[in-house]
Amino acid sequence: MGSDRPLVAGEQLVAGEQLVAGKQLVIDGHQHFWDPADGSCGWMTEDYAAIRRVFSPDDLKPALAAAGVDKTILVQTWHSLDETLAFQETASRTDFVAGVVGWVDLTDPAVGATLSMLMARPDGRTLVGIRHLVHNEADPNWLLREDVQHGLAAVAEAGLAYDLLLKEPQIPAALQTVERHPNLRFVVDHIAKPRIAQHAMEPWARLMQGFKAHRDHVWCKLSGMVTEADWRHWKSQDLRPYVDAVLSIFGPSRCLFGSDWPVCLVAADYQSVKRALSDCLSGLTDEERSQIFGASAVEAYRLPIHS
Template structure:
């Protein structure tokens, strides 16, 4: 039986009902509705068995909507939603979500830390209280950060050994501007914490030159993430539909496979599915 392939990072949205001020200018081509039926044929064509649906804006209503979508959609194996970590009642909010009929699909939480003006937002006392609530609830916390927030992210991971973390989009290095060295120096801080932190090999083509990128541009970044985290702590994600501004769904997959060409089947099976199943505890794919 073939090892399951899991796209660990994608979105759905409707610009008419969400807050997406960035969907203009160069992102205008994806300023439209993206729903399960748009993704389904891409999954089928590329041999992807399941997905993790990930938050797009800081809104609790979206989280409720997403777990309902997961309940109705056969390929969505888990949801990374949003709750207000700074809310003193966040533990009750999490409990209500998990206790709902669709609550079993909630596997993680994230906040758009990359958009916070304070690069040390993660170190705030109220945020840390919220992270403690996530750990108590057994949820994962996705770190969506850029290099300016990486130092705080590394400190947060060190301070919460009981909480599983996933670094989204390899922390968004400036691939187009060849920002490897500064990014690598910061990412290295995760090396000693890899027992409870994973990293998504996702979102890379949108940090490269949208119109002139190749797998060779991504290869040193992928190699560095593998060095820091290990192949057993890395996972594949497309960041669809954001990726569409720079490449097609199948191009994202092909580029990552090219970057991982020197690995064996055990390693690639882990990166393309098994690690996401482990990190998020995806019930649909857990071994009995």
């Protein structure tokens, strides 16, 4: 799917799903659902009390409609195969969820069989990628473990993408990993979480430059920025230097929009997140903006579309 043109109505993410004629397809490349009762929200301190509740498709649908977003990618929240199975089932019955980035145990010697099982299910077509909470691992070189590298090879063999959830300490290992796996599509989540609240560009900007040599198979999500900024006082101008840096490294053809809803709600509502990114992209062409707000997600996750 190498074309940079915007997707339009008549092209289908899933057979039978038709969009309004002439409307460009807008895709949110990163959102979540959760229920704190299932144990998935252990990361929520008191600062996140406002979002420590159930979030379901019914909660998100009005926000998507108000923001003009057509489809989403549903992303894992914790290390749970049960969550992946539940997300696949949710995606199969939710018209706006175009794909799932789930979790499998990359260190398991049988990871290939697990991936085959997930993809062989009736809802297996919904699985488009895998993610692990790498930035929560004590070892910044976790990605370079031999068993993890074997697991990543299995992800590539399955034809899925791999989302890299990083902070600055994990970027060097991620760079070695993308170099070792040229046939695996990688997606860097949340622009690797720079310290926006402190207006710190380094060492983040210098480390991220390493991805430039690999952007033939690495994408970057323009997501998660408002929660790395000052929650109460952020402005789109605070985000722009980081967006500009990412664009200079990856180019518009390898960047995609993500809301990080509902995590974003501690700092901004859905429309404000999308509007802030639009402000930061004001200098781009309409075609480049359409790429970021739609086509890049299709290409990174190989969402099935046809004319």
